Amino acid sequence: MLPILYPPLKRPPGRPAKVRRKDPDEPQTTERLSKRGVEMRCSKCKRIGYNKRSCKEEVGQNIPVKRHQVGIPTQQ
Numbered sequence: 904m905l906p907i908l909y910p911p912l913k914r915p916p917g918r919p920a921k922v923r924r925k926d927p928d929e930p931q932t933t934e935r936l937s938k939r940g941v942e943m944r945c946s947k948c949k950r951i952g953y954n955k956r957s958c959k960e961e962v963g964q965n966i967p968v969k970r971h972q973v974g975i976p977t978q979q
Contacts, residue, residue, distance in 0.1 A: 942951045946961040
């Protein structure tokens with residue numbers, strides 16, 4: 904009777920993870936910052952509580968837009 908073999912390993916798609924050997928004197932802990940307490944703000948209407956994807960407002964409704972008018976001389 905033949906022994907059962909493992910299935911062949913398949914590499915997952917995507918960029919391989921970066922593996923770097925640390926020096927013995929390099930600190931082993933890696934502290935990461937959390938986003939706890941950060942308020943979500945919409946980049947369209949600048950209101951707090953949701954993001955651009957779920958925004959129901961029209962673009963630029965709360966933001967005054969300065970437009971350059973052609974033919975009017977600028978003060979210098």
